[in-house]
Structure formats: structure tokens, C-alpha cells
Amino acid sequence: MVSPKKWLSILSVNSLMLFNVSFPVLMLPNIVNGGEVIAQTNPNAEADKLLQQGLKLYKQGTAESLKGALTKWEEALLLFRKTGNLSREAYTLNNIGAVYNSLGEKQIALNYYQQALLLSQQAGNQGGEAITLNNIGNVYDSIGEKQIALNYYQEALPLRRQVEDKRGEADTLNNIGAVYNDLGEKQIALNYYQQALLLSQQVGDRAGEAITISNIGVVYDSLGEKQIALNYYQEALPILQEVGDKRGEADTLNNIGAVYNDLGEKQIALNYYQQALLLSQQVGDRAGEAITLNNIGGVYDSLGEKQTALNFYQKALPLRQQVGDKRGEATTLNNIGAVYNSLGEKQTALNFYQKALPLLQQVGDRAGEATTLNNIGLVYDSLGEKQTALNYYQKALPRLQQVGDRAGEATTLNNIGGVYDSLGEKQTALNYFQQALPLLQQVGNKGGEAGTFFNIASLKARQGKLTESLTFIEKSLEIIEDLRTKIVATDLRTSYFATVQDEYQFYINLLMQLHKQNPNEGYDSKALAASERSRARSLLDILAESGADIKTGVDPQLLAQEKQLLQKLNTLDQARQLNTPGYNPHELKQQIETLSNQLQQLEVKIKQNSPRYANLKYPEPLTASEIQKQVIDKETILLQYSLGEDRSYLWLVTPTEISSYELPPRVEIEELAKQFREEITSLSPVPETGNKLSEILLSPVANKLENKRILIVADGILQTIPFAALPLPQNLNQTNYQPLIVNHEIVTLPSASSIDILREQVKDRTLAPKKVAVIADPVFEDNDPRFQTISQPKKETENNDLTRMALKRSIEDFLGSSFNRLEGTRQEAEAILALVPDNLEQIFLDFDANRETAINPKLSEYQIVHLATHGLLNETQPELSGLVLSLYDKTGKGKPGFLQLNDIFNLEMPAELVVLSACKTGIGEEIRGEGLVSLTRGFMYAGAKRVVVSLWSVADNSTSKLMQNYYRKMLEMDKNPVEAMRETQLEMLSSENWKAPYYWAPFVVQGEWK
Incomplete structure (x- = not known):
């Protein structure tokens, strides 16, 4: 039986953007008011003008514009110092600090803020002092010093109230709420956010209102209340668009994407992330860009596209390092480690986890620390060091419970259950799985729920409770089938389906074990149907799409764009294959990957734009009885193979009979098939391995083949061998080589269901x-001679x-x-x-x-x-x-x-x-x-x-x-x-x-x- 499914805590590391930095730093009293410049009595009008110019550059948000703002404000600072205007000097220092904070230079930012604080206090400017205290708190918050940040925010709050700065008060309340949210104090966080929201609405601060609404959504998201979170995010989004806050819009799109990702709606998540990425790049928000790249990588990772995921993570990592986002850097290090772990590179994975752990400890991110501990445990688990793994899981669990991360808690409970299961402590393992299940259901994590049902099914099977096991695996597969249909891109749907094949193989094996116990209950027919459900589903989908002609009615611009991308991809791949001079192989590879991703995104747009796709109903794979009625005729026999880790299976199907046979494990069949193919392609007139392979694959059904046509639905490596060349089963002991083709026509198919839908497409043509x-x-x-003249057909005699x-x-x-x-x-x-x-x-x-x-x-x-x-x-x-x-x-x-x-x-x-x-x-x-x-x-x-x-x-x-x-x-x-x-x-x-x-x-x- 298949061992329990375990998870890396990658489920909980897609970074949600908390808007805990509301940038009150640029609110320059008596200078900026609603974006309009007010007449000044200040004699140093040139310095005020430089402040305004710097403000416009800062709001653009690109690296270049930030440096431009810095130049303007440094010029203004010198002028204010000459006039002795301490308040203006303090504001300018604050703004310079904001630039360095945005560029990830946290210590330099702190130095400027500390200078500004001293000047504000000297000038008796309580409003400026409050702004600066808030900004210092933001820096400490961003580097994980939560208590220090809280102290500064709580110093700023009464000053905001004394000067009756309600907008600033709302900003600080927001930031206090964000700290409590990070510390796992969700209800306290909500209380502060609700206070902030009321103030923002009172003063008509639409941007502040949207930020607070989004932050409330983040709290509900972390509590697993996904629909409530989604409602808040979708309330905030149009407000951010209305006020032109592209950073905030990108952050909210990211958060919406994260909700859909957690709900298993991977395609929708990708759509939101790709919108967010474009906005972050437009405004030069490297921190936001890094978050989105990380999140896109997480989607591809969960769909089994490991190399694509790694590419996105590796793009995110240097950006996170550049902006000084230690928590984000640790998140991405964790995710890179997860990819290497899944690829079997355990030590490399450990190295990445061990780089992530101290960063998370430095910034006080208990949830991230727990995630990393869980992931380290998983490596040791896979290496067979069960007690070490258990120690790491048990360190992770209380941290996750403290911060209220129910999805992460469920992940770790599942992993602990897996250890106890492997140690033979079945009841203890079951208890952990049963604790995990309601948590996953509460947070709407459908993929995790399916995995937990699978774990329970696997455990029940090992206890010999096969009927109970059947109930749980069918619940798991029901969720998997539903999640699969929600992925629009064909290759991503295929990748996802590949990640859940263990569940289907377990189901087939379980049904065949039940068939042994109850040979007259039809379990082997049900196993054949399960085999059909487990194979070539994307082929069925695309044949259905072809029959529906889904590109009819699609925006011609999208189709023209698709044609253009295909031409570019074709040209670049030809240049790569032919080693065309002038092309850099590494750059070509990257360009081809980029174009392939763009094509995938465009495929989704085309389908979503297609009226016919909207009404398309994908076909269900055939049941065993449907195969008998709709596929097989009286002159045709179906042989369908399924290769498994412990045992493989063969089904023989005629219009009147379904018989099943147990075959050796996959590895034994694969080795023989590989040798058979090698013997044939080395020009051997009689491939000797064929007898052994035929003994396994054909002998069980030899007396039923007669001289009928054989329809082969193969599996794994068997798809690459010519069944026509296998020796006839009845001639295995004879010296003369008589292959299967002597007595039989041979047809191959990826699945029995594929011929049924193919017939449907062509029946009235x-x-x-x-x-x-x-x-x-x-x-x-x-140098082909045909450049001079087209040659005539060249007659050649056969030779040996x-x-x-x-x-x-x-x-x-x-x-x-x-x-x-x-x-x-x-x-x-x-x-x-x-x-x-x-x-x-x-x-x-x-x-x-x-x-x-x-x-x-x-x-x-x-x-x-x-x-x-x-x-x-x-x-x-x-x-x-x-x-x-x-x-x-x-x-x-x-x-x-x-x-x-x-x-x-x-x-x-x-x-x-x-x-x-x-x-x-x-x-x-x-x-x-x-x-x-x-x-x-x-x-x-x-x-x-x-x-x-x-x-x-x-x-x-x-x-x-x-x-x-x-x-x-x-x-x-x-x-x-x-x-x-x-x-x-x-x-x-x-x-x-x-x-x-x-x-x-x-x-x-x-x-x-x-």
C-alpha cells in the first residue's frame, strides 16, 4: 500500500501583503493638501518647490524616481538648514528616510528618522514627532522587531490625537493592528482595524479606508474565513483603483490570488497574481514584485511544475534581498528548499531551510519559523530519521497554534500522523489525521483535505479495513476531480493530475484487493473504470474542445496574438536546435521559457473569452460496461495495463467478458521492456527478452486471444514498445520467432475512452x-544541389x-x-x-x-x-x-x-x-x-x-x-x-x-x- 502523504508547509508561505506601512511620511502640513499646492509665506519657496518635485517622483515608485526624489530632498534639506526652519528640516529628513526604507536600507532610514525626531521635538512640533515615531515603528516592524515597533506606535498614537490628526491616527491604529496580527492576536488586531476604518471614513480618506479594509481581510484570511476575507479584498480593490494607488491595488490582487490558491482555484489565483505582477513592475515596487513572483512560483510548485516554480523563486530571491525583506527572503529560501526536497536533493533542501531559519528568528516570525521547522522535519522523515523528524514537527506545532495558522497546524498534524503511521502506531496516527481534517475544512484547503482523506484511507487499508478505506479514498478522489476541472490551462491541468496519481494507483490496487476477497462483486470492473479515470484525461479534454471549436467567437486580437507568439517561439526554437550563429544558447532557453509561459496565459484568456468554451461539458471517462458496449466489437479484444509499485494489473475486455490479472511490479516489467526495445533497435533479428516479456504481458490471456484484433492500452514504458513484435504466447518454447502480428492486427490507444470521443467527433463528417x-x-x-537544379527521382537498388x-x-x-x-x-x-x-x-x-x-x-x-x-x-x-x-x-x-x-x-x-x-x-x-x-x-x-x-x-x-x-x-x-x-x-x-x-x-x- 502507498505510504501516507506528507506536506511541506509551502501551503502557508505565500506572502500576504499586510498594509502595515501606510506612508504618512509625505503628508507635509501647509504644503500638500489633497494634492494641491497652497500659497506659502515661507521665504524659501525654492526649497518648498523641491519638496513638491520630490514628492511627485516618490509617488511614481520606480527605483529611478526614488533616487530622483532623494536628490530633490537633499537639495531642499540644505536650503532649510540655511533658513533654520527646524520643522521643514525634520519633514525633509523624514522623507529622505522613507526613500532609504523603500530601497531596503533600513539602518540608514533609521538614522534619518532619528535626526528628524530630535528636530521635531526641539521645534515642539507634535504632529511631526508623531509622524516620525510612526515611521521608526515601521522600520522595526519590517525587520521583525515587533515589540519595539509597538512601543513606537503607542508613543505616536496620543500625539496624533492631541494634534487632532485623524488620518494619521488611523494610520497608526492600522500599524498597531498589523503588529498584533503578526503576533497571532487576531481579535485585538481586528479591534484596532475597526477603529482605524471608522476614522478613515470620517475624514474621507479613501486610500486609508481601502488599506484598512484589506487588512481586515488579511485577519479573516489567516483565520481560514476565506469567503469573508475575499469579500473585504474585493471591497478594497475598486477604492484603490479609484484613488490610483497601484501598489495597494497590486497588494490586494495578490491577497485575492492567495485566497483562490488556498481554495484550490489555481488558475484563478494565477490570473490575479499576473495582474499584480504587472502593476508592481509598472510602479517599480520591487518588494511587491518579489512577493508576486514567489506566489506564482507557489502555484506552479503545487501543480507539479517544479522547474518553473524554481525559476520564479530564483527571480524573487535577489529582489527580496535588495529591499532588505528578511521575512520574505526566508519565505523564498523555504520554497526553494521545498522544490529541491521534492526533487530528491535532500541536503540542498536542508541548506536552504537552514539559511531561512535564522532570518525568521531574527524578525520574530513565529509562523515562518514553524513552517521551516516543519520542512526540516519532512527532510529527516524522508531520510528515515523518524524521531528527528518528530522532534521538528513537535517544535513547529505549538508555534503554529500560537499564531492561529490553522492551515499550517493541519499540515504539521498530518506529518506527525505520518510518522506514527510509519512507526506502526496506527491509532495515534489516525488521531492526528482526524485532528487535521476539520482544520483544513474550516480554512477551505481542498487539496489538503483530499490528502488527509488519502492518508486515512491508506492507514485503514494497512489495518485490513478495506471497505472503510474505500470510502475515504473515494472522498479524496471526488475532491481531486473537482480541483482538476478548475484549472483552465491544459498543461497545468496535466501537471496537477500527475501529482495525484498515487491516489489513483492506490484506488486501483484497493479495488483489486477487494476483488480477491469478493470475486463476484464487480470490483475488478470498477478498477478498470478507475484505470480509465487515471489516464489521458487531458487528451479527452482537448478532443472535446476540438469538437466544440472553442476558438469560434473569440476576440480576433487574441487569436492574432496567439499566432504571433507561436511564430516567435517557432523561430527561437529552430535557432536553438540548429545552433544558429548570433544567438546566445542561455538567452534562447530563457526566451523560449518566457514565450511558453505567455502562450499558456494566452490559452487561458482565449478559453475565458470563448462563448463555446463557457458551455463546454467535458466528457467523463467510460465505465467498464460502457467500454464493452461503445468501444469493443466481436472481432476486437481490449488489453489494458496498469503498472504499479507493488503489483501491476491487466484487464481483458470483450463484449461479453471482463477478466483481470495480477502482474509483477512496475520495476520488473520496465527492466524487461527496456531490454526488449534495446535489442530491437540494435537490429537483433530475434529479440531474446521478448519471450520473458511476453510471458508476463500476454501469457495470462493467451488462450483467449484467438485470431482477433488486439486493442492495446499500455502504461508507462509499455507505450514505447511494439506489441506487434512480442512473441506469440503459444510459441514461447519454440525456437522459431513468431511475433504477435502473425495472428493479430494491433491497434494502440492512450485510453479506451479516447476512441469513443474520437468517434463522436467524426461520426457525421x-x-x-x-x-x-x-x-x-x-x-x-x-549546400544542397537542388539550389542549382531540382534533381530527378534517384533510382536505387536495394542493398544489404x-x-x-x-x-x-x-x-x-x-x-x-x-x-x-x-x-x-x-x-x-x-x-x-x-x-x-x-x-x-x-x-x-x-x-x-x-x-x-x-x-x-x-x-x-x-x-x-x-x-x-x-x-x-x-x-x-x-x-x-x-x-x-x-x-x-x-x-x-x-x-x-x-x-x-x-x-x-x-x-x-x-x-x-x-x-x-x-x-x-x-x-x-x-x-x-x-x-x-x-x-x-x-x-x-x-x-x-x-x-x-x-x-x-x-x-x-x-x-x-x-x-x-x-x-x-x-x-x-x-x-x-x-x-x-x-x-x-x-x-x-x-x-x-x-x-x-x-x-x-x-x-x-x-x-x-x-
Whole structure:
């Protein structure tokens, strides 16, 4: 059974902005009043003018404008000193201190404030004295000296009242409330905020009113009252917009984003954070920018996008250090540590946590300190040092309880429960989990709630209480399914789903254990349905989006922006792949990442702008009985695999039967599958490992296969092996190699449900009027002889030179900055077109085999689209995988030639068949819960009914021969694509030159077989 799920306290470190610095420092009595300059009797009008100019610069908030304000005020200071005007001198010192405080120079700021305080006291200026005391308190507050800050605020408060400065009094009340909030005294904080709010409303200070309303929201947020907090933030936001306070607006947007993040609404959270980031950057608010970068990183982290999260954290860290925000610096150090911990780099994680801890202790941030203690405990927990882990968790828990951080408390209770569970103290563990659950429900933390249900389910299963366990895991999955639907961006939805695959695997395993105990209760059918729910869900979603044509009715400007971004991304990635001179590889990588993020944000905007998307209902995966009725026919058998840590499973499905089988653990199957693939791709005529793999994967069902078509829904590494080349189960003990293809047609699918929705999309479609379009033999190099003359088809005789045969159409053929020419594809193309009447075919060769041709809507007029070229595989960024077309035009000028997955999603290609006669076109990034993100899904989204793809780097000559025979069977003999592929592969198996599976087995048919 799966071990308990534990959490880093990253859930509680997204920085909420408390508006505890209300900047009364710039309220210059008798000089500034509501933004209007009042006539002065002061003889030093030049100094007053400099004060006003500095004030305007300060309000701009950029680093440059702050330095400009500093210059103006330093000039004014010299003039005031000459006139002996102590009050004006004190105000100016206050303002200079404010600049240094904004720049993170806290000690220098304090020095200026202390000078200003002395002058105000000497001049008997109680209003100025109060302002300065408040500002000194702000500095101490920001460096974590809460009690010292409180002392200064409480000195300032009676002075504010004596001079009847109600606006200033409200500011100080606000700041006192913020200190009490930080100290965990939530009700006291609320009392001070309520007093401040009343005063701000009395004097019509809209900005102060908004700040206080937001601060009240922060208190309710920390108490877990998310909806109440949201109401306050949304009340404050329009006021801040009305008064033009962009910093305050950004801070409030951040806080709204944080609420949605805690509620599991990750996409909405991202939207708010991205609005906040733009505002902070506009006004040069580096502290606010750092907070938002940190928060965006937190969203990506929770969705499993660890590298993207790390990028955001690493952008935030130097900004936090520059502005002297020690608490924020510690927060980001904590989050970076969390990423490294999740990546298995435990010592690196510890190093970051140990840097964070003293910073948090310095600033007196008990909640942050507790978070770090929890995270350190988690590292030791994962290293097996359970008692050390428990000590850290138990140090963290009372601190979290003291400050009222219920989400953090629940996280730590869960982690303590996990330790006791692993130590065998089940009842103690259960008690901790049950304490955590209501806290998470109170604060609306749906992800944490799902995780706690999972922990309880796991514990119950280990106690042998399988039925009770089933209840809790189904509650967990219900929440997970709901959270998944709230993420709009497809890749983020996919990433999130990958993070919860342990829950689905546990559920499948639990159901199969129940099936053992109760074989007639249908638990194995329920497990098959669970397997369907756990796989390729994003593929189902995008096929539904394709059928709904969600871009119809979308703002044309958004679609134009998408097109522009795709072109930029394509150009930059081509420059990276081809090592184009003039581009810095590191800068290219960063630019590509930036563009990818912008595309993701734009995808969300397009969907949110789409009337059809708003009404789209995503399909539910099929149940076992629905698979029998809607997918399988009497000539087809489904074999569906699920690989698990302790055991794996196989389901056989026919229209009348569902049978299930337990297989060995994932690691054992993976090792054999890897060896099998390596033997095939090294040209072995008889892959010896195949017998062992077939024994595991096929022998359990050998007596039920008959001669029927086999539909394979594989899992993990099994998606990369050719089942057609596995030995027949009944021939395992024979010396002659007879692969599965001898008796069976083979079709592969990412899930059984995907064929059902694919059929739904194409069922009423009119057949395209023309037969075949072929794109082949592109121009890749600047020294290609076709720049002088277009060469005629080159006739070559077959030969047995394996070196020549193994010329591969893949990225492995890179030599410097070029791909080798594929002359065999020209023969292949012309042989195919010779089978079709001239008015029903079209061939694009040489310079015409280009990207513009591939994206031309006229390709939608053809039933079959054949692309013969190099494949481009990017296993870390699958959206950049694709096909390489002509890289030059006839004049020798370089041009975009990559047709990437992003481009393919924007094609209109309602073809009966798309053939990708290229390398590794069926391979992509393997994402847990989604499978291989390959080119297949792009062409299916574009409208293809079925796609032929390759599983490895294929040989030029053998592929040309295979494709010519394949088309002859389809076009002359009227065989369907699956039947034609089998017969073609059997002929090659029987030949002398091409019998090794390397030559005939890489190509598989995916999609509809009827």
C-alpha cells in the first residue's frame, strides 16, 4: 500500500501583503493638501518647490524616481538648514528616510528618522514627532522587531490625537493592528482595524479606508474565513483603483490570488497574481514584485511544475534581498528548499531551510519559523530519521497554534500522523489525521483535505479495513476531480493530475484487493473504470474542445496574438536546435521559457473569452460496461495495463467478458521492456527478452486471444514498445520467432475512452473530396544541389549495407547545424502518388515541402496526408516536438521549417489517415496519468481519424519500402489502414533483408480501426 502523504508547509508561505506601512511620511502640513499646492509665506519657496518635485517622483515608485526624489530632498534639506526652519528640516529628513526604507536600507532610514525626531521635538512640533515615531515603528516592524515597533506606535498614537490628526491616527491604529496580527492576536488586531476604518471614513480618506479594509481581510484570511476575507479584498480593490494607488491595488490582487490558491482555484489565483505582477513592475515596487513572483512560483510548485516554480523563486530571491525583506527572503529560501526536497536533493533542501531559519528568528516570525521547522522535519522523515523528524514537527506545532495558522497546524498534524503511521502506531496516527481534517475544512484547503482523506484511507487499508478505506479514498478522489476541472490551462491541468496519481494507483490496487476477497462483486470492473479515470484525461479534454471549436467567437486580437507568439517561439526554437550563429544558447532557453509561459496565459484568456468554451461539458471517462458496449466489437479484444509499485494489473475486455490479472511490479516489467526495445533497435533479428516479456504481458490471456484484433492500452514504458513484435504466447518454447502480428492486427490507444470521443467527433463528417497529399524530401542544408537544379527521382537498388540502411530520420542525424537529406522519401512519395489519379493527389517536394504547405488549410481537402521527413523529439518540452520541413527557400534564404506540436493543434486536418513517416513521432514526454504526449494528440485534435507514427529512429530505405507497400494495399487493394499495416509488416518479416523487427515494427496505428 502507498505510504501516507506528507506536506511541506509551502501551503502557508505565500506572502500576504499586510498594509502595515501606510506612508504618512509625505503628508507635509501647509504644503500638500489633497494634492494641491497652497500659497506659502515661507521665504524659501525654492526649497518648498523641491519638496513638491520630490514628492511627485516618490509617488511614481520606480527605483529611478526614488533616487530622483532623494536628490530633490537633499537639495531642499540644505536650503532649510540655511533658513533654520527646524520643522521643514525634520519633514525633509523624514522623507529622505522613507526613500532609504523603500530601497531596503533600513539602518540608514533609521538614522534619518532619528535626526528628524530630535528636530521635531526641539521645534515642539507634535504632529511631526508623531509622524516620525510612526515611521521608526515601521522600520522595526519590517525587520521583525515587533515589540519595539509597538512601543513606537503607542508613543505616536496620543500625539496624533492631541494634534487632532485623524488620518494619521488611523494610520497608526492600522500599524498597531498589523503588529498584533503578526503576533497571532487576531481579535485585538481586528479591534484596532475597526477603529482605524471608522476614522478613515470620517475624514474621507479613501486610500486609508481601502488599506484598512484589506487588512481586515488579511485577519479573516489567516483565520481560514476565506469567503469573508475575499469579500473585504474585493471591497478594497475598486477604492484603490479609484484613488490610483497601484501598489495597494497590486497588494490586494495578490491577497485575492492567495485566497483562490488556498481554495484550490489555481488558475484563478494565477490570473490575479499576473495582474499584480504587472502593476508592481509598472510602479517599480520591487518588494511587491518579489512577493508576486514567489506566489506564482507557489502555484506552479503545487501543480507539479517544479522547474518553473524554481525559476520564479530564483527571480524573487535577489529582489527580496535588495529591499532588505528578511521575512520574505526566508519565505523564498523555504520554497526553494521545498522544490529541491521534492526533487530528491535532500541536503540542498536542508541548506536552504537552514539559511531561512535564522532570518525568521531574527524578525520574530513565529509562523515562518514553524513552517521551516516543519520542512526540516519532512527532510529527516524522508531520510528515515523518524524521531528527528518528530522532534521538528513537535517544535513547529505549538508555534503554529500560537499564531492561529490553522492551515499550517493541519499540515504539521498530518506529518506527525505520518510518522506514527510509519512507526506502526496506527491509532495515534489516525488521531492526528482526524485532528487535521476539520482544520483544513474550516480554512477551505481542498487539496489538503483530499490528502488527509488519502492518508486515512491508506492507514485503514494497512489495518485490513478495506471497505472503510474505500470510502475515504473515494472522498479524496471526488475532491481531486473537482480541483482538476478548475484549472483552465491544459498543461497545468496535466501537471496537477500527475501529482495525484498515487491516489489513483492506490484506488486501483484497493479495488483489486477487494476483488480477491469478493470475486463476484464487480470490483475488478470498477478498477478498470478507475484505470480509465487515471489516464489521458487531458487528451479527452482537448478532443472535446476540438469538437466544440472553442476558438469560434473569440476576440480576433487574441487569436492574432496567439499566432504571433507561436511564430516567435517557432523561430527561437529552430535557432536553438540548429545552433544558429548570433544567438546566445542561455538567452534562447530563457526566451523560449518566457514565450511558453505567455502562450499558456494566452490559452487561458482565449478559453475565458470563448462563448463555446463557457458551455463546454467535458466528457467523463467510460465505465467498464460502457467500454464493452461503445468501444469493443466481436472481432476486437481490449488489453489494458496498469503498472504499479507493488503489483501491476491487466484487464481483458470483450463484449461479453471482463477478466483481470495480477502482474509483477512496475520495476520488473520496465527492466524487461527496456531490454526488449534495446535489442530491437540494435537490429537483433530475434529479440531474446521478448519471450520473458511476453510471458508476463500476454501469457495470462493467451488462450483467449484467438485470431482477433488486439486493442492495446499500455502504461508507462509499455507505450514505447511494439506489441506487434512480442512473441506469440503459444510459441514461447519454440525456437522459431513468431511475433504477435502473425495472428493479430494491433491497434494502440492512450485510453479506451479516447476512441469513443474520437468517434463522436467524426461520426457525421463528410469524406474529403481528394485522396492523398504528400510532403517529402525537404531541403535542410545550404549546400544542397537542388539550389542549382531540382534533381530527378534517384533510382536505387536495394542493398544489404546495414550502415546505409540505418541512416536515421531523427535529431540524431544533426551534423553541426544541419539534417541529412532523405532521398528515399522522394521515391516513397512518387510511388504513393503513382497509385492515385492525378486530379485526386498532390505532391510537395524540395523547397515546396515547407511549413507554409503543412499549415495550408487546403490540406483539409485530402483523405490521407503523408509527411515524410525528420522527426523532432523534445521529451522535456513536448509542445516543441514536431517535424522538420524545408529550412531554405529557392534563393538560399533561411526560413522557419519546424512544424511543432503547438502548430499542429492549430491545423484543420479532418483526414481519414495521417502518416508520419519520420522518427520517434509516437514518442514524447511520459507524464504520469497522461501517458506519452506525442504528435498523435495534435493531429487527432486537428481532426485526424487515425495516425500512423513511429516508436524509434527509422531507417530510410526500409521505411520507404514499407510505406510504398502500405499504400499499395490501401489504395489498390482497398485494405483498411490497420489491416494494410499488418500485411505489410508480415511481408517484411518474411523477407531476407527486412525481417528484423527494427525495420518493420516501429510503425503503429493509433486511433480508429473500423
